[in-house]
Amino acid sequence: MGAEHLPTSEFEIVELEQALAASDPADAPDMVQLLDADGVLQFDARFSPFAEHLDAEALRGLYRDMFLVRRFDQEATALQRQGQLALWPPLLGQEAAQIGSGRALQPQDYVFPTYREHGVALTRGLQLSSLLKLFRGITNGGWDPREKNFHIYTLVLAAQTLHAVGYAMGIQRDQEDAVSVAYFGDGASSEGDVHESMVFAASNQSPVVFFCQNNHWAISVPTEVQSRIPLSNRASGYGFPGIRVDGNDVVAVHAVTRWALEHARSGKGPVLIEAFTYRMSAHTTADDPTKYRLSSEEAEWRQRDPLSRLAKHLRGAGTGDTFFDEVAAEGEAMASAVRAEVLAMEGPEFEQSFETVYADPHPLVAEELAWHRKYEAGFADTDRSGEGN
Known part of the structure; x- marks a missing residue:
């Protein structure tokens, strides 16, 4: 474009931006949906065959999982508000994305989560209260990753995508019948780690599935600010398939x-x-979404609630109140058990924190431990009643 054609007014700049957007070869891809908002099953020639095994009992199982993890999430949020947890990242609204994908995994598959995959953890058979140990501040992990092939939560944004690809490359070399799965959010998709992991995954044709939960908000930054194209379209740049699916449709x-x-x-x-x-809900319990998004937007998405959608289908297929009452009762019992388990959790002695800084003894840590012991000893003769102070 010559200098004489450069936009010279605000109107021309907006017009140019609109033209660029219109010419962008990134029109939204078809979104896979098998269960519509009214709970009616739709047919998709490519993907419906992969849901044929979901009979009425299996669909009730998916509903139960989604209900239980939502009730767990509510209880964990309440525990944080009452000072029993330092922080909590809710998953409200994302139950279908997590339960639907988690129930598709085979036992030998290995999951690399972020810090919000409570529903996937449930499908892998983890004790839900173990997820709360990290947020209560009594451990750096909370469970043995190898026991259920579910890695410890990763709070370093997008780091788990690199871990997942490295693991997948190991699967290739060991010739294992397994897949590595990396969960991440739309915010993490802007991190260089995601780009690097996809480059290596594509170059090695590694058995890894990148599962992006696009929940529309990277804390307070909307997805459209992060990416000019649908996130699933990025896969074509690396040379592998990208699929956009209705994340509130557990069947799809x-x-x-x-x-x-x-x-x-x-x-x-x-x-x-x-x-x-x-x-x-909020990004974490330290976040206030009312500062950056409209209540009307939240109300619109509540109409697409994944639990309500599946419940409509189940009721239409003949599932009665007894089932839903039983699931609700199970949820209350589970929440009570989780609360009791959290309140009974005791942290390790402070000195134990020095033992986990490095795998092997370190002179600087030993020096700091000695200083701490001397400091603590200085209070040994203090009159706790306050006399002599």
Whole structure:
């Protein structure tokens, strides 16, 4: 463009931006949906076959999982508000994305979560209260990752995507029948770690599924500010499939994830899944979403609630109140048990924190421990009643 054609007014600048957006070859891809907002099953020639095994009992199981993890999330939020947890990242609204994908995994598959995959943890068989140990501040982890093939929560944004690809490259070399799955959010997709992990995954045709939960908000930054194109479209730049799925449709998420796992497991390389969903609560309990988004936006997404959608389908297929009452009662019992377990948790002695800084003894840590012991000893003769102070 010559200098004489450069935009010279605010109107021309806006017009140019609109033209660039219109010419961008990134029109929103078709979104896979198998269960519509009214709870009616739809047919998709490509993905419906991967959901054929979901009979009435299996669908009730998916509802139960989503209900229980939502009730757990509510209890954890209450515990944090009451000072029993230092922080809590809610998952309200993302239950279908997590339960649908988690139930598609095979036992030998290995999951690399962020810090919000409470629903995936449930599907892997973790004791839910163990997730709260980290947020109560009594451990750096909370569970043995190898026991359920579910890695410890990763609070360093996007680091787990690199870990997942490295693990997948190991799977290739060991010739294991497994897939590595990296969960991350739309905010993490802007991190260089995600780019680097996808480069290596594509170059090695590694058996890894990248599962992006696009919940529309990276704390206070909307997705459209982070990316001019749908996140699933990015996969084509690396040379592997990208699929956008309705993240509030547990059936579609399950089917798409099964397809992606089969693709990766059969040696065809990585897949990127973008689960198009919404975070209906705060980013964490330290966040106030009313500062950056409209209540009307939240109200619109509540109408797409993943639990309500599946409940409509189940009721339409003949599932009565007894089932829903039983699940609600199970949720209350689970929440009470979680609360009791958290309140009974005791942290380690302070000196034990010096033992986990490094794998092997370190002279500087030993020096700091000696100083701490001397400092503590200085209070030994103090009259606790206050006399002599």
